Every structure is written in structure tokens, then in C-alpha cells.
Amino acid sequence: MCEGAEYLEKAATACHQDRWAACGQDVPLGEKVKLLFIAHRVPFPPNKGDKIRSFHELQYLRKKHNVHVAVPVDNDDDRSAVRELTSLGYAMTAQDISTTSRWVNLMKSACSSRPLSVGAFWSSELKAKIDTLAAREQFDAAIVFSSSMAAYAIDLKIPMRIIDFCDLDSAKFAQYAEYTSAPKSWIFAIESRRLRHYEKRLVSSFDHILLISPEEKRLFDVNGYEDKVKVMSNGVTLAAMPKKVSAPDIMTPNIVFTGVMDYLPNVDGVCWFVDHVWKMLRRARPDLSFYIVGKNPVDAVQELHSPSDGVFVTGFVPEVAPYLFSAGAFVAPIRIARGMQTKILEAMAHGVPVISSRGSARGIGATPAQELLVADTPEEFVSQILTLLTDRGTAGRLRENALNFIRQKFDWDRNLAVFDELLAMPHTMA
Template structure:
């Protein structure tokens, strides 16, 4: 059994979006055999919601929410100067720009590393590795450092920079690339979601770091199959994903503007349900004003919305990693129509497990073909469910992770 410290410097509970779901289920699966400590910036009160999936007892949440910034003799100076000097002292750099997350987390981290020894340090984002990696490595020289890559971040930032034409995002992409090229200096190994991300990250590191593909998965008990044979009659499409994430935003707008009018022409009475957080309502005003669109927003449980819907859509034009929402739809019994980018990282056969469409015309045609053919509809969703059951259930993925960790511990 290993003792693992996981660094998650953002809110991830309750597990609603793709990244949060991956964090939660990896923690839960590792806790089947190992003792887990989680250092997070999230409010500890958030972890006591009734009705949400629970952590095992051997997962210890340590929150730095509301913690005071690191304090030293430099604090006799004005706070801005003190923060800058304290931060440079902590990271051992004369030119680093102060980061509030680290300043508020450092004392708690120091105390934890002094009181508890760890076999493995697990970083749940590139930011976590970049912010905490060097500090923790100095204090835990014998620990094994693992980075969990949800995406290839430099690629995502670059896609967003091109789409939004914002220079700052290009700078983010450059910074992410600089760190991704040095993973072999920061970590002993990395997990990633897909074979394509594995190839990119190993290439960036010139094969100097070990990587393991740990795909996203689904909790089949939490996401039960809807077995109704008349499900296609609802004529309801569902899009699920945070609209604060650019690939989801641009994909949904493309679908609504280019694809949806054609679908409505082919399938009278069709409707669209949209699930996901949205901090930019003005961007989606046309959808909100459309009586055939149910703009629900963020919900605690997505299951009822999938069960009342027919087809799940993943019209993404950019992004990387694995679309957890596609796997979720497959588990719940909704056939999926997706772009190639949207289905990246999933081991599917087009026409057997889902339908791929990269043009607006083809996307509309694929939706219409499923809604007008009950045999095709039910055959595809059954095959998709079997794919998830065989390859993407969290129990199986957890065994893969724990076997890897057990080899390290031994």
C-alpha cells in the first residue's frame, strides 16, 4: 500500500464536468488500495453535500481555502513587495512573479510534508506541476512524481488563441509548451487520456519520460442504461458540457447555426436540451430565445436529462484528451453523433459505436438517420454500451492505475 499526495489547486467537487469527474474517480479508485491525501484550494464545506458521490474514509481532504499568505520578515514591507519577495524565496528565483495560490498553500504544504511521508505525488493539472513540483521535489527527494495530463494544454491554448485572436492566450500556449517540453525534469512519469496525447507528450520530451494511457471512464452504476426501445421517439437532442470551455462553446454555436436548422427541416418537432455551466449568457442569447431549445444550465444530476433525450451530440471543432461526456452518453443509452475531434481518444468503430460527421450537412443527415430508423438507433446504442462496459468502466481503469502504482510501491 502506498501513501499518495494529490495536488488539485482548483474546485473539483461535486464532480460535474469532465475534469472534475476524472479527478474524483481516480481518487476513489486509488483509495481502494492506497491512502490518499488531497491538497486543494476548494472550500472544505463543498465536500459535505448530501446526495453526491462520497469519498472513501481513507481520502483525507486538506484545504487551503481562506488560508493566510506565507508570512516572513519581509512582511514588514508593503504587502505587494512582501508577497513578491516571499514568493521568490519559496521558489528560489530572483525574477518569478508572485502567485497567490502558492503563497496561501505553502505553509499548509510545508506542515503536511513535515508530518507525513509520501510514496507518490500526483499532480492533477499542468498548473499543479508547474506551481508545486519543484518545491515538493526538494522536500520529498525519494517520492515518485506523477503528472496526470487531462489534455495537451499547449495545444488547447493555441487553438483558443487562434479562434479568439487573443495574444495573451498565445502566451499561455507558449508557457504551457515550455513546461510540457520539460516534463521529464519535473516528473518521473505521466498519465494521459489518449494514445494521441501520449504520442505528443513523449515526442515533446524526446522519449525521456515514461507515459501511460489512463483513459476516462464511466461509473456504470451511477449512469444506468435506459433500456426503452421507443427512446428515439422523443426527438430530443442533448448537448452536455461546460460552456465556459471554448471548444464546447464554439462547437455548440457551430451546431446551432449550421446544423440545427437542417435537422429541424428533416425532423419536424425536434428539440435541443443544453446542460452545462455558462458564465457568458449573451453569447448564447439566440439559443435562449429559441422555443425549441431548453437551456437548462448546470445541474447536479444529468441522468434524467439523458434518459428523456434521444441522441447526444458532440460537435467539437477543437480540443484534446477524451470526451468523457460521450462515454457518459453511451453508458446511459443515448447514441452519439460527433465530429472526429469530438470523439478523439475513444476506441470506436464509426457506424458501429457512434456516427462521425465533420460537415454540417453530414451531421444533420446522421442525426436524421438515427431518429428515422429505430433498428439502427437501438442497435448502435446497445453496441456503444457494450464498448463502454468492456473498456471504459472506472473499476477496470482503476485496476490499471492500481497495478501501475503497486509496481512502484514494490
């Protein structure tokens, strides 16, 4: 059997028999508890979607409980983040996963029925550290961020286990398969099928399942475990939003997109927008500029940079606020739309009117024509963008409605209070 396969198999088969000595006993966890927080990436700095969510989860839990964080690391930025968190008093357990080790585990997963993403984050050394830590610390609960990390917690003798799927990776990879060509599409389709089976099996292994939106919950076939699954939305810290500043060297009016630019949904979205929307839009408004703002632009994105055509690829910037504040509109042409697009929430919080794909709008629960405008076809995007740039009344109404929407729906403390509810529940250890 492959290295680590015994733990991965436990995750897949959902074995509960030896979780705790006092099986069947109702045990309230109490007010302040000891938590083991296992994440697939270091939850700091909060500079991309999954890390923003895990960072805020960690901050919220740490205000009320004793939390120990366990993570794999594979680059200098991660190592630096672990050192910084440790210096700030965070209890951290980290383990390097080398590129060679990761590829070996990927190949082993490819030769089995396990998802590749599970193998990609597997480390027998990290598993050994977590086992030793759990035996020593006697944690009251384990909180696992991402299905790819479930195998680390599945056999721990801990009274309560919570997993945050965030969004459904199986659905995400199904969309990857739809919007890519062979052979990538074949790999993504296989990964989607494996993850779908894996996610369903994990439901019986964890006491509580968290998903980021009602749309993700609707897609999830929980097979009789409906009471276990709860929605816990993201948030936006409005008080931390910078005041409006001028953006040097930025032409106006302009359209903006922000995001990590080596992430497939972002790459696909901006490439589609430039290829199918931008020329049509520039014919109507030759003065427009499109700013693609975000780190790690892949070659396909860098090739879009063309100042003569009004397209600017910035790469990493210290702050996105100047670009958002200068924008006449924020576009989210996301065709591979899973979970909740934090970039849309942040644009709204900065007071920028948004034109989004319908899938992304559903993910945040926004009402079209109330909090944002929606578009899927090139013609729809052109029409909606021109409306925002020429109709100040519509733009102003969308800004106001969007800010109210953020205040009402996306307060971090209010949304993360789901943890309080779960951790306060008497738990039947079985």
C-alpha cells in the same frame, strides 16, 4: 523575483539533485503507501470532466492507500466540498486563493516566461502548508493532477512523483487560439507556446507521466522519455447509471447536448451547431427540439434559448438522465476537441446514439459507424441526425455497440490499475 517564482522556476528547470538522502537506491514502495494527492480543484462533487477524473482517482487510491489531499479553493462551492470531504474522513489541506491574489499572480506570470495557468493556481501559503505537511508525514509518493500544480511538488523530498496531465493543455490552448479572435487568440497562442515548453521540461522532473488517451500521447513530444509516459483512460460506472425514466415537459423527438456551459469548447460547439446546423435541420424536421443541458450558461449560450425555434437552454438541472433518456440523438459538435469527452461516454452509457465531431471520436478511440456517427460540416450533421431519427436499425446497432464499447474500454477500476503498476515499481531515487 516574483513571489513563488523560485518554485515555478524549479518546475521549469526540473531540479532533482536533493530529492532524497539515499540517492541512487532502488526502493520498492510496498503494498500500502502514504500518498500526497495535489489537485487544482477540489475533486468533489464529480460534476465536470476534470473533477470526474480526479474524483475517481482519489476514490481508487483511497481504497488501497493512505491519501492526503491538498487543493486551492476560491469559491463557496469549493469550501463546502472541502468541509463535506473532511466530515467523511478525508485528510484535507486547503488554502483560499483570493481573486486579487489570482490576478496579481496572473500579471506576474504575464511578465515572465511562465504559463498563465501556473500563476492562476499558485499560492505561496498553500506551498508552505504542503512543505510542512510533507516534512511531517514523510509521504511515499506524490500524485499531482494537472500541470498547473506541478510547482507544488517539484522540490518535495518524496521518493516518487507522478503527474496526471490528463490532456495536453498546450494543444488545448492552441485550439483556443484557432477558434477565437484577437486579442484572445493572441493570448491563447502565447499560453500554448509557454505550456508546450513547460510540459516538456516537466517530463524530466517527474517519475511517471499520465495522459488520458493514445491521441494525447501521440501529440506529446517526450524527447527520449517514452518509458515514463503512460495512457490512463477515463471510465464510466455503468452500475450507477439510473434506470430509464420519463422526462416531464420535454418534447419529443429531440436532440441533446450536455456539459458545463461556461467552458469554451462547449460554448463554441453549441453556438456553431445552432448557427450552422439547426435551421437546416428544422427545415427537414420542424418537430425537432434541441436541449442544451448544463450549468453556468454564458450570455452567448443563453441567447440561443428560443422555444419558438425549438432550442431550449436549461441551465443547471439536478439530473441529466431524463434529458438523455428522452433523446433521439446526442450531438457533440466539439471543434476544440482535446482529451476525452466524458459527455460522450455518459451518453453512450445511457443508451443514446451519438453524432460526434471527428476530433472527439478520436479522443475516445471510437470507430465511426460502429460505436457512433461522425460529422464535421453542417451537411454531415444534418444527414447523420436524420439517419438516426429515421433508421431504427442503425440507431439500435449503435446503441448496442456503444454499450459494449463502454464495458470493454471504460471500466474505472481496470483503467486506474495503472496506479498499482506504478506504485509497485522499485524506484531509483535520484
